[in-house]
Amino acid sequence: xxxxxxxxxxxxxxxxxxxxxxxxxxxxxxxxGFLEKISERAEEQLxxxxxxxxxxxxxxxxxxxxxxxxxxxxxxxxxGFAGPQGEYIVVLExxxxxxxxxxxxxxxxxxxxxxxxxxxWYKSPExxxxxxxxxxxxxxxxxxxxxxxxEIRVWDTTAETRYLVxxxxxxxxxxxxxxxxxxxxxxxxxxxxxxxEVPR
Amino acid sequence: MGGFGPVEVERDExxxxxRWEALVFALNSLGIVVLKAYNADEYRHAVERMDPxxxxxxxxxxxxxxxxxxxxxxxxxVTRTELEVRAGGAFPLARPASxxxxxxxxxxxxxxxVGAPVRVRDVHPRGHTRVPRYVRGKRGVIxxxxxxxxxxxxxxxxxxxxxxxxxQVRFEASELWGSDxxxxxxxxxxxxxxxxxxxx
Numbered sequence: 001x002x003x004x005x006x007x008x009x010x011x012x013x014x015x016x017x018x019x020x021x022x023x024x025x026x027x028x029x030x031x032x033g034f035l036e037k038i039s040e041r042a043e044e045q046l047x048x049x050x051x052x053x054x055x056x057x058x059x060x061x062x063x064x065x066x067x068x069x070x071x072x073x074x075x076x077x078x079x080g081f082a083g084p085q086g087e088y089i090v091v092l093e094x095x096x097x098x099x100x101x102x103x104x105x106x107x108x109x110x111x112x113x114x115x116x117x118x119x120x121w122y123k124s125p126e127x128x129x130x131x132x133x134x135x136x137x138x139x140x141x142x143x144x145x146x147x148x149x150x151e152i153r154v155w156d157t158t159a160e161t162r163y164l165v166x167x168x169x170x171x172x173x174x175x176x177x178x179x180x181x182x183x184x185x186x187x188x189x190x191x192x193x194x195x196x197e198v199p200r
Numbered sequence: 201m202g203g204f205g206p207v208e209v210e211r212d213e214x215x216x217x218x219r220w221e222a223l224v225f226a227l228n229s230l231g232i233v234v235l236k237a238y239n240a241d242e243y244r245h246a247v248e249r250m251d252p253x254x255x256x257x258x259x260x261x262x263x264x265x266x267x268x269x270x271x272x273x274x275x276x277x278v279t280r281t282e283l284e285v286r287a288g289g290a291f292p293l294a295r296p297a298s299x300x301x302x303x304x305x306x307x308x309x310x311x312x313x314v315g316a317p318v319r320v321r322d323v324h325p326r327g328h329t330r331v332p333r334y335v336r337g338k339r340g341v342i343x344x345x346x347x348x349x350x351x352x353x354x355x356x357x358x359x360x361x362x363x364x365x366x367x368q369v370r371f372e373a374s375e376l377w378g379s380d381x382x383x384x385x386x387x388x389x390x391x392x393x394x395x396x397x398x399x400x
Binding site for chain 2 (some may be wrong): 006008016019021023024030031034035036038039043046075088106107108117126127129130136141142148151153154157159161189
C-alpha cells in the first residue's frame with residue numbers, strides 16, 4: 001500500500017485514458033477509425049430499446065413468446081438482435097407469482113444486443129452486494145413492491161449466459177400496437193427492478 | 201461485502217457520461233479483438249487484481265482502464281513510465297497475477313441433469329475464478345443446463361483451454377443467509393461443471 005510511487009497523485013482518469021491511446025497510436029497499433037467505430041456501435045446499436053421491441057412482440061404474439069422462452073438467443077436474432085455478449089440469451093418470465101431480477105455480482109455482464117451496455121447503478125457495489133442478500137427490501141427501496149408470497153428469483157450472471165426479464169404486461173394496454181407497447185417498456189423493467197406502467 | 205447504501209437510478213442514463221469512457225470501452229475492444237494481447241478472462245482478472253481500496257473508489261470505466269492498461273504493460277505493449285509521462289501523474293495499475301495451484305484448476309468431469317442436487321466446491325483459488333464466495337460450500341439444485349463455454353480459471357492464466365457446460369444452480373436464500381434470509385427468495389448462479397460436486 002505504501003510503495004513510494006503511489007504517493008505521486010494519480011493523473012485524472014481522462015488523462016490516463018488519453019495517455020494509453022496516444023502511446024498505442026504512436027506505435028501504430030490503432031487502426032484508423034477503429035476506436036470511433038466501436039464507441040459508435042455501443043451508443044447506437046447496443047440499446048435496451050431493442051429489448052423493449054422483443055418484450056412488446058412477446059406480449060403481442062403468443063407463438064413468438066413461446067419461442068422466446070424456449071430459445072431466447074434465436075428469438076432475439078429473429079428481430080436482428082445478436083452479437084457479442086448475446087451468444088446465449090435466456091429469457092426469464094415474470095408471472096403473478098414469480099418475479100425475476102438480474103445482477104452480475106462479479107463485474108457487469110449483461111445481454112448487450114437487447115439490454116445495451118449496463119447503466120451505472122447496475123455496476124455499483126450497492127446493487128451487486130445488496131440484491132442477492134436482501135432483494136425484497138432493496139427492490140422496495142427502489143420503488144418496486146414485490147408482495148410477500150410472490151417468489152423473488154435473483155439471477156447472478158456469473159458465467160456466459162445472458163438474461164432478459166420478460167415483465168408482466170400492464171393492465172390497460174389491451175389492443176395496443178407493438179410499437180406503442182415498446183414505448184412503455186423500460187430497461188429497469190427488463191432487469192427486474194421496476195414494473196412496466198401505463199403513463200398517466 | 202455489506203454496509204452499502206441506496207442504489208441510485210439515473211433517469212434516461214446515457215451509454216457514456218464522458219467521452220473518455222467511450223474511449224476506454226473501445227481501447228478494451230482494441231486490446232482483445234485487434235491486438236489480441238489478452239482475452240476477456242484475463243481482462244476480468246486484471247480488474248479483480250486492483251488494489252481493493254482503489255477498486256471500490258474507482259468508477260466503472262476507471263476500473264476498465266486500469267485493467268486494460270495493466271495487461272498492456274504486463275504484456276510489454278507499453279511501459280508504465282511512458283504512460284505516466286504522457287498522463288502527467290501516477291498511473292495506478294493492478295497487482296501482479298498469482299499462479300493457480302494445480303488443485304485450483306483440476307477438471308471434474310461430472311455431468312448434471314435438471315433437478316439434481318449439488319454442492320459448490322469449497323475452493324479458495326489463488327488465481328481467477330467465477331465462483332462467487334457467497335455460494336462456496338452451499339447446496340443447491342440444477343434448474344437449467346447451458347452450453348459449453350471456455351473455463352475461465354485456466355483461460356485467465358494462459359493455461360490449457362477447456363470447455364465445460366455451465367449450470368444454473370438455484371440456492372434458497374436460507375441456505376445462503378441462514379435465519380436472516382427473506383422468505384420466498386432464491387438466487388440462481390451460473391456455474392461451470394468443475395465448480396460443482398454431486399450430492400446423493
